[in-house]
Amino acid sequence: MKFPGRRRHKHYFPVEDKDPIINQLHVVDRLKRNYICGIDQIVVDIEAKVDQAFLDEFGLQRGMSQVIDNDVTNALYDRLKRDDMIDYEFAGGTIGNTMHNYSVLADSRSVLLGVMSENIQIGSYAYKFLCNTSSRVDLDYLQPVPGPIGRCFTLIDDSGERTFAISAGMMNHLKPESIDKSLIENASALVISAYLMRTSGEETMTQATMQAVKYANDAGVPVVLTLGTKFLIEQDPAWWAEFVEKHVDILAMNEEEGEAITGFDDPLLAADKALDWVDLVICTAGPKGLFMAGYVDDEKKRETEYPLLPGAIPEFNQYEFSRAMRRSACKQPIKAYSHTAPYMGGPDTIKNTNGAGDCALAAVLHDLSANVYHKINVPNSAKHEQHAITYSSLAQISKYANRASYEVLVQHSPRLSRGLPEREDSLEQTYWDQ
Ligand SMILES: Nc1ncnc2c1ncn2[C@@H]1O[C@H](COP(=O)(O)OP(=O)(O)OP(=O)(O)O)[C@@H](O)[C@H]1O
Numbered sequence: 001m002k003f004p005g006r007r008r009h010k011h012y013f014p015v016e017d018k019d020p021i022i023n024q025l026h027v028v029d030r031l032k033r034n035y036i037c038g039i040d041q042i043v044v045d046i047e048a049k050v051d052q053a054f055l056d057e058f059g060l061q062r063g064m065s066q067v068i069d070n071d072v073t074n075a076l077y078d079r080l081k082r083d084d085m086i087d088y089e090f091a092g093g094t095i096g097n098t099m100h101n102y103s104v105l106a107d108s109r110s111v112l113l114g115v116m117s118e119n120i121q122i123g124s125y126a127y128k129f130l131c132n133t134s135s136r137v138d139l140d141y142l143q144p145v146p147g148p149i150g151r152c153f154t155l156i157d158d159s160g161e162r163t164f165a166i167s168a169g170m171m172n173h174l175k176p177e178s179i180d181k182s183l184i185e186n187a188s189a190l191v192i193s194a195y196l197m198r199t200s201g202e203e204t205m206t207q208a209t210m211q212a213v214k215y216a217n218d219a220g221v222p223v224v225l226t227l228g229t230k231f232l233i234e235q236d237p238a239w240w241a242e243f244v245e246k247h248v249d250i251l252a253m254n255e256e257e258g259e260a261i262t263g264f265d266d267p268l269l270a271a272d273k274a275l276d277w278v279d280l281v282i283c284t285a286g287p288k289g290l291f292m293a294g295y296v297d298d299e300k301k302r303e304t305e306y307p308l309l310p311g312a313i314p315e316f317n318q319y320e321f322s323r324a325m326r327r328s329a330c331k332q333p334i335k336a337y338s339h340t341a342p343y344m345g346g347p348d349t350i351k352n353t354n355g356a357g358d359c360a361l362a363a364v365l366h367d368l369s370a371n372v373y374h375k376i377n378v379p380n381s382a383k384h385e386q387h388a389i390t391y392s393s394l395a396q397i398s399k400y401a402n403r404a405s406y407e408v409l410v411q412h413s414p415r416l417s418r419g420l421p422e423r424e425d426s427l428e429q430t431y432w433d434q
């Protein structure tokens, strides 16, 4: 585990300091490892640039992630091939991306649950998915299926808007009995997306997800939900709000999804509303950066050293130097909020925004997981006198999340090809120095 935090520090994490007592232990026993677990519809993204006429031709609604039948899939695929329109084919899936990016950032294990074709041809989509996934992502728990994984046609127009057309294959055939109870119970987090609830007919993905969520809820393992797309939430916001309140501990969304579920278009107010249901909220807001909201015990709150910010909640960032806690762990819970602008104001040229939010979530998960890692290895550290769920403050995590998203914006794929530099020189240091 690499630790998150201030990236100028030479050694992020005191865990492996040269302690003479710890060093007496055998090297392999020295540090206990933790992992996070995610469930996804296993898909490969097939990316192409298109215009509105193209979307109309195939009956696709701009900006949505929609499931398409076999006839539309075949026609769409033939057309993309015929006109040589495919730019990239790369492993995707919102949670698949998040697990991959987490493992790359943290240099640590994550476990991905879902399905995988039992017979894999070299060059097939299943093969591409496996090849494009970090070796730190444990794929041993995937359930074999006698058919193809999913395909996600990622159609991007001139304005950068993405329209997803999903050809499901067998991606939704994960069965509840394939969920390993002890794997979930021992995880540092269970990460799911709203897409997992979009199933029909014989598809069992929703039941499998609910099974995993039950194991996690019963064991007190934080359930992290990312909302995926506003269109899904808009269909039944009340159902989603109830689901989140009952089963979810940490909610990740972008501002449109935040509006769909809370009714507030201001990301700060949406995050504040979501705190009625969960312990921690991450709301990404594209070029506006990222908002976080969470709880801290009154006696553990820390005042920011940055200027106080105006907003729908005046001076909302006052306690952003606090580490987040579960509301139930606070004697006197108070709310803390943070906002961070995009790293370096955003790149000069954005290659692709696809997956920028997934990567922000991966960074937040890294921080949560680092906290567990530190706690299981240095339980007596003064750091853990506070029962926090994050290793760093909200302000620090938001910076880290934006920094990680930046890396996705300057490359074509939603998946990081390498971790962040340990030391960042020159200009970039100003961001971390503040
Ligand atoms: N146009 C932009 N300029 C600068 N930074 C951006 C821009 N778009 C995204 N970002 C950065 O990426 C982060 C996440 O972006 P965004 O809100 O678009 O996520 P998202 O809609 O959830 O994405 P996805 O669903 O593709 O993962 C933002 O918090 C910000 O740091």
Ligand SMILES: O=c1[nH]cnc2c1ncn2[C@@H]1O[C@H](CO)[C@@H](O)[C@H]1O
Binding pocket: 040, 041, 043, 044, 045, 065, 091, 092, 093, 094, 095, 097, 152, 164, 166, 195, 354, 355, 356, 358, 414
């Ligand atoms: O229905 C879906 N299920 C799972 N992942 C999806 C779905 N629609 C789009 N994405 C995924 O979202 C990522 C960007 O955030 C893309 O990589 C795409 O694969």
